[in-house]
Amino acid sequence: MVTLEAFLSGVAKIKSEAPTYREGGDGSDGTCDCIGLIIGAIRRAGGRWTGTHGSNYAARFAVDGLFRQVDAADLELGWLVFKALGPMDAGYDLPDKYRAGGAEYTGDVMDYYHVGVVTGVEPLAITHCTKGGGVDGVTVDTRQGDWRYAGPCALVTYAAHTDSPEGGDTSMETRRATVISQDGNPVKLRSTPSTDKPYLAKVPVGTAVEVMQDAQGWAQVRLSSGQVGYMMTKFLAFEGAEDVPESGQDEPSGETFEVEVLDRLEGIQRTLDAVLDAVTNG
Numbered sequence: 001m002v003t004l005e006a007f008l009s010g011v012a013k014i015k016s017e018a019p020t021y022r023e024g025g026d027g028s029d030g031t032c033d034c035i036g037l038i039i040g041a042i043r044r045a046g047g048r049w050t051g052t053h054g055s056n057y058a059a060r061f062a063v064d065g066l067f068r069q070v071d072a073a074d075l076e077l078g079w080l081v082f083k084a085l086g087p088m089d090a091g092y093d094l095p096d097k098y099r100a101g102g103a104e105y106t107g108d109v110m111d112y113y114h115v116g117v118v119t120g121v122e123p124l125a126i127t128h129c130t131k132g133g134g135v136d137g138v139t140v141d142t143r144q145g146d147w148r149y150a151g152p153c154a155l156v157t158y159a160a161h162t163d164s165p166e167g168g169d170t171s172m173e174t175r176r177a178t179v180i181s182q183d184g185n186p187v188k189l190r191s192t193p194s195t196d197k198p199y200l201a202k203v204p205v206g207t208a209v210e211v212m213q214d215a216q217g218w219a220q221v222r223l224s225s226g227q228v229g230y231m232m233t234k235f236l237a238f239e240g241a242e243d244v245p246e247s248g249q250d251e252p253s254g255e256t257f258e259v260e261v262l263d264r265l266e267g268i269q270r271t272l273d274a275v276l277d278a279v280t281n282g
Helices: 004-016 034-044 055-061 254-280
Strands: 080-085 111-121 124-132 135-141 149-151 175-179 187-190 199-203 208-215 218-222 228-232 236-238
Touching (some): 034 111, 055 111, 199 228, 208 236
Antiparallel strands (some): 080 111, 080 149, 124 135, 175 208, 175 236, 187 199, 187 228, 208 218
16 A cells, blocks of 8 residues: 555656656656556555556456546545446447456446546646647646546555544544444445545445544544545444444434435445346346
8 A cells, every 4th residue: 555645746756757658658668558657656656556557457456446427526636537438339448358257357347448547626637648639648637528437546545634523522542443234235434524425435344443533423434454534433333332233223313314325325226237237248
């Protein structure tokens, strides 16, 4: 894992060196391609990339939860962003290993043909390496355009907002807790104590976390990987706490109920997506 600051610094350094576009390049020899910009930045930050040199690999295995059809307001600093084509789109060319029956088939049949990095959010800046339209190397897009798929890189540690939930006790000592849920499904780790933003990751039930602070139904937690974010306290069993619900089965109310409804709707959407993929690949 590398820090967000080191990762973005690596992207900036490669851009400043003005590499030309070449498939397979990572900025180390004066050449680079789209995924090479990400790989090169991670390596310069002291990290390792052990997977395939390709944007389709990155979308499937190097992102902690890929969001589809995101808006510009949903993008976070340092996220990977992708352009993609569906099976019925002109130019669709998904490698066989990612298709049904392939060695790295995940159920996702989108062709993520281009990748970049969010290097600014207000105003928006997406840094990527490409060739065409008068560009030969690293450039910056200031409009979202077709960058509609995004998520946090699994090799980068993203520091969540340091502000505590309104009215929170910032002097509270850290505690340990275990992730729980009524239905056994993973619990969402969010970038803020709110349901308004996309989640950072889905954390499996039974995972141990460090609770940094909690207030008004939310807790700021740190995973063993170092990633920091927020979870609703109803999904945490605190060490040493008495009468802790075994599976978070307290009666939902207010915002908690809203989150559960949204989670159920997302589950339905995932089922519909799976059915659509099955029909598409008939």
